[in-house]
Amino acid sequence: MSKYRIYELAKDFNTTSKVIIDILNRNNMEAKNHMSSVDEDAKNVITRTFAHKITSTPTAGTSTIENKPRTQEQPTQTTRSAGNDGRPQALSNSGEQRPSSNPQPQRPWQSQSNQNRPQQNQQRPPQTPFQGQRPQQNTQNQQRPPQAPFQGQRPQQNTQNQQRPPQAPFQGQRPQQNTQNQQRPPQQNFQPRNAGTQQPPVQSRPAAPPNKFQSNNNRPTNNNNAQRNQGGGNFNRRPQANRGFQSRGAAPAVKIEPPKPKSVKLGESITVKELSSKLCRDVGEVIKKLMMLGVMATINQDLDFETASLLATEFGVEVLELPPEEDPTEIAEIEDDPSSLVLRPPVVTVMGHVDHGKTSLLDSIRQTHVTSQEAGGITQHIGAYKVTCQGKKIVFLDTPGHEAFTAMRARGAQVTDIAILVVAADDGVMPQTIEAINHAKSANVPIIVAINKMDRPGANPDRIKQQLSDYGLVAEDWGGEAIMVPVSAQKKTGINELLEMILLVAEMQEIKANPNRQAYGTIIEAKLDKGRGPVATVLVQKGTLHIGDTIIAGIAYGKVRAMVNDRGEKVKKAEPSTPVEVLGLADVPQAGDVLVAVDEKIARAVAEKRIAKRRTDELMQSQKVSLDDLFKQIQDGNIQDLNIVIKADVQGSVEALRQSLLALNANNKEVRVNIVHAGVGAINESDVMLASAANALIIGFNVRPDGNARKAGESEKIDIRLYRVIYEALHDVEAAMTGMLAPEYKEVLQGRVEIRQLFTISKVVIAGAYVLEGKILNSSQVRVIRNGIVIHEGELESLRRFKDDVKEVAAGYECGITIDKFRDIKEGDIIEAFTMEEIKPKG
Numbered sequence: 001m002s003k004y005r006i007y008e009l010a011k012d013f014n015t016t017s018k019v020i021i022d023i024l025n026r027n028n029m030e031a032k033n034h035m036s037s038v039d040e041d042a043k044n045v046i047t048r049t050f051a052h053k054i055t056s057t058p059t060a061g062t063s064t065i066e067n068k069p070r071t072q073e074q075p076t077q078t079t080r081s082a083g084n085d086g087r088p089q090a091l092s093n094s095g096e097q098r099p100s101s102n103p104q105p106q107r108p109w110q111s112q113s114n115q116n117r118p119q120q121n122q123q124r125p126p127q128t129p130f131q132g133q134r135p136q137q138n139t140q141n142q143q144r145p146p147q148a149p150f151q152g153q154r155p156q157q158n159t160q161n162q163q164r165p166p167q168a169p170f171q172g173q174r175p176q177q178n179t180q181n182q183q184r185p186p187q188q189n190f191q192p193r194n195a196g197t198q199q200p201p202v203q204s205r206p207a208a209p210p211n212k213f214q215s216n217n218n219r220p221t222n223n224n225n226a227q228r229n230q231g232g233g234n235f236n237r238r239p240q241a242n243r244g245f246q247s248r249g250a251a252p253a254v255k256i257e258p259p260k261p262k263s264v265k266l267g268e269s270i271t272v273k274e275l276s277s278k279l280c281r282d283v284g285e286v287i288k289k290l291m292m293l294g295v296m297a298t299i300n301q302d303l304d305f306e307t308a309s310l311l312a313t314e315f316g317v318e319v320l321e322l323p324p325e326e327d328p329t330e331i332a333e334i335e336d337d338p339s340s341l342v343l344r345p346p347v348v349t350v351m352g353h354v355d356h357g358k359t360s361l362l363d364s365i366r367q368t369h370v371t372s373q374e375a376g377g378i379t380q381h382i383g384a385y386k387v388t389c390q391g392k393k394i395v396f397l398d399t400p401g402h403e404a405f406t407a408m409r410a411r412g413a414q415v416t417d418i419a420i421l422v423v424a425a426d427d428g429v430m431p432q433t434i435e436a437i438n439h440a441k442s443a444n445v446p447i448i449v450a451i452n453k454m455d456r457p458g459a460n461p462d463r464i465k466q467q468l469s470d471y472g473l474v475a476e477d478w479g480g481e482a483i484m485v486p487v488s489a490q491k492k493t494g495i496n497e498l499l500e501m502i503l504l505v506a507e508m509q510e511i512k513a514n515p516n517r518q519a520y521g522t523i524i525e526a527k528l529d530k531g532r533g534p535v536a537t538v539l540v541q542k543g544t545l546h547i548g549d550t551i552i553a554g555i556a557y558g559k560v561r562a563m564v565n566d567r568g569e570k571v572k573k574a575e576p577s578t579p580v581e582v583l584g585l586a587d588v589p590q591a592g593d594v595l596v597a598v599d600e601k602i603a604r605a606v607a608e609k610r611i612a613k614r615r616t617d618e619l620m621q622s623q624k625v626s627l628d629d630l631f632k633q634i635q636d637g638n639i640q641d642l643n644i645v646i647k648a649d650v651q652g653s654v655e656a657l658r659q660s661l662l663a664l665n666a667n668n669k670e671v672r673v674n675i676v677h678a679g680v681g682a683i684n685e686s687d688v689m690l691a692s693a694a695n696a697l698i699i700g701f702n703v704r705p706d707g708n709a710r711k712a713g714e715s716e717k718i719d720i721r722l723y724r725v726i727y728e729a730l731h732d733v734e735a736a737m738t739g740m741l742a743p744e745y746k747e748v749l750q751g752r753v754e755i756r757q758l759f760t761i762s763k764v765v766i767a768g769a770y771v772l773e774g775k776i777l778n779s780s781q782v783r784v785i786r787n788g789i790v791i792h793e794g795e796l797e798s799l800r801r802f803k804d805d806v807k808e809v810a811a812g813y814e815c816g817i818t819i820d821k822f823r824d825i826k827e828g829d830i831i832e833a834f835t836m837e838e839i840k841p842k843g
């Protein structure tokens with residue numbers, strides 16, 4: 001059953017709450033205050049009371065009363081019958097009571113109204129304005145007949161809604177209330193209700209006073225009857241009341257909707273709420289539309305540009321893209337016109353396994369191709385040098401090995417255009433060869449293989465080609481695309497061919513830059529020189545660096561005071577692919593920092609912002625991928641590829657792990673497992689640097705990180721996971737991918753102990769050991785490591801100093817240990833002592 005608040009009824013009947021309460025109390029109905037709720041019966045009582053008032057005071061009102069019944073005269077008959085049908089008496093009564101007021105001059109406005117609204121009039125049975133309204137009321141709410149007085153209260157609405165004549169009764173009764181009503185906004189509530197039914201659209205509502213009258217005129221010609229003179233007189237007599245209606249009808253009753261935009265400007269992302277307000281749409285409407293587009297979003301969810309613009313287009317709004325927000329710590333990169341680009345010398349890095357001849361090859365190239373007349377053949381070590389071959393230049397980075405290459409890449413710098421992979425012909429593909437291949441591939445750098453030591457008797461280039469083909473490098477003469485050149489760094493043979501191949505690849509790669517712009521380069525090396533201050537070797541990559549240019553590199557900035565090239569000559573400018581030592585920076589930048597020539601003010605401002613940012617960055621841990629928060633990172637959209645470095649004790653395990661991890665891709669669409677490197681042996685620093693550069697985690701199976709790797713892992717915040725059961729590794733990765741990983745414990749390393757001597761006393765093997773770092777406790781769990789491979793994991797049986805059992809032994813002391821259920825200990829083995837600590841849940 002419907003419930004009504006007293007104040008609502010008061011509003012509806014254009015009276016005060018007190019009057020309503022009084023009426024109800026008189027009828028033995030409870031109503032305490034304006035907030036009290038009453039039922040339908042109560043409302044009917046009120047309706048009847050008001051109807052009675054109207055019928056019993058036909059002339060009670062002044063002209064205002066007369067104003068309305070006039071329009072109701074015709075309805076009398078029909079409303080009566082309507083009343084018999086259970087419809088309110090009020091209307092019929094009111095109509096009945098005012099025959100005398102009918103003779104009003106309706107025609108003048110009536111005709112206008114008809115002109116204005118011919119269709120409405122046509123649609124409605126003209127003689128019964130009430131009827132015209134009623135059917136809707138009845139269908140909408142048959143229980144609520146008292147709509148009539150309600151209508152009667154809202155003259156101004158009637159002026160807008162020409163279908164509603166019966167205002168007069170209440171106006172007549174409460175002339176003052178009309179003035180009150182002018183201050184009240186409740187009509188706004190009323191209007192929308194009607195808006196969907198009988199009223200014309202807001203925009204088309206007439207607002208001018210004559211219209212108001214016209215609205216009444218809207219009513220059928222039958223109304224003409226006798227009302228004309230009086231009606232006209234009434235209107236004339238009550239200009240104020242009319243004015244009141246007018247102002248009410250024109251201003252507060254109209255819900256002004258903000259105009260819908262034709263176009264919006266959108267940035268990289270915007271929340272649903274912001275977008276709704278930009279589009280001047282309801283949030284619900286926007287969310288609904290998103291759902292229809294297949295995007296489930298909440299009010300505060302960020303939408304990317306594509307989604308937001310698709311949505312705006314759905315609403316018929318044009319989208320203009322805002323330029324990306326500028327990072328105050330970044331200097332906007334200049335986009336070069338393709339027509340301004342010219343070929344520049346390629347920059348080459350030499351990589352390969354230890355002792356395969358990287359340094360010898362670089363030396364040999366330098367000796368054979370740095371012409372002696374240039375600076376007397378004396379080359380200066382500045383981190384890179386240029387050689388000439390067939391009149392063309394090639395730049396070699398002086399630090400061989402993929403570690404430096406990857407360390408630079410980890411800092412976001414990529415200077416290498418081509419990688420030379422040195423493989424000793426008498427040795428073959430070795431672990432670091434594979435690492436180098438993966439490092440280069442991960443950086444998308446083309447590889448040229450130099451099969452070195454061809455002078456050696458055991459040299460077998462075909463075997464090398466065969467082995468390399470297993471890693472995706474198929475030699476050209478074997479039908480592949482990889483360029484392989486046999487060389488001897490020692491005998492200086494094949495060097496020319498190698499350089500020619502470099503030029504060929506460079507040509508194919510179209511390595512180009514615009515020399516006519518402000519310089520952009522990368523710091524290769526930097527140091528603080530006692531006499532000269534900060535000295536940085538810069539590889540200029542784009543533009544030309546001049547003496548006097550203001551430069552910024554990382555947090556260091558200054559003016560170029562002097563430049564020295566790789567042959568020790570002072571130069572005034574450095575063009576693309578030129579390595580130069582630069583003097584003039586106020587600070588020592590870091591290798592890998594980008595150097596840019598800019599305006600001095602910008603350099604200073606950006607440097608200050610970078611220093612501030614570095615401080616905050618140091619406070620916030622850099623977000624590297626980790627199994628612990630992998631799922632959150634996936635959810636945040638930070639990760640699409642889960643990069644993994646695999647290290648294991650034997651090749652079989654490496655492959656088993658690789659295959660099983662890649663198989664996880666079949667069941668997971670949100671993140672893709674990507675193996676950036678997989679190799680045999682202990683986890684080394686290079687693995688950690690690769691993981692850092694590729695934002696990868698490291699999975700070690702039966703292997704351990706060496707000391708340097710552990711330190712690098714800590715400083716680079718690399719998640720190194722060590723397993724002894726493949727299934728556990730798989731389970732962890734899979735669980736992390738689906739947010740199900742709940743690690744409860746983590747391993748905390750307590751100390752490292754070296755086995756130095758073995759004693760056998762009564763068939764018990766006692767290991768004489770020395771604590772290298774940390775400490776070992778009698779409660780420690782231990783892991784026996786031989787050549788980086790875990791050969792046993794278990795618990796200590798005893799820990800002694802001399803003949804006494806002790807609780808712990810610290811670094812620098814000797815001790816005797818026996819391991820529970822393990823006798824195969826050997827001198828030189830390392831024992832890791834560790835404990836498992838409970839991980840506190842994050843957040």
Ligand SMILES: Nc1nc2c(ncn2[C@@H]2O[C@H](COP(=O)(O)OP(=O)(O)OP(=O)(O)O)[C@@H](O)[C@H]2O)c(=O)[nH]1
Nearest residue numbers: 353354355356357358359360452453454488489490
């Ligand atoms: N016979 C022969 N020996 C070579 C050749 N190239 C290098 N070697 C020798 O191989 C050894 C290692 O050479 P390096 O140039 O130091 O090798 P690398 O790869 O730079 O070694 P690391 O710096 O330790 O990684 C040296 O003894 C060289 O003399 C070659 O073409 N022929």
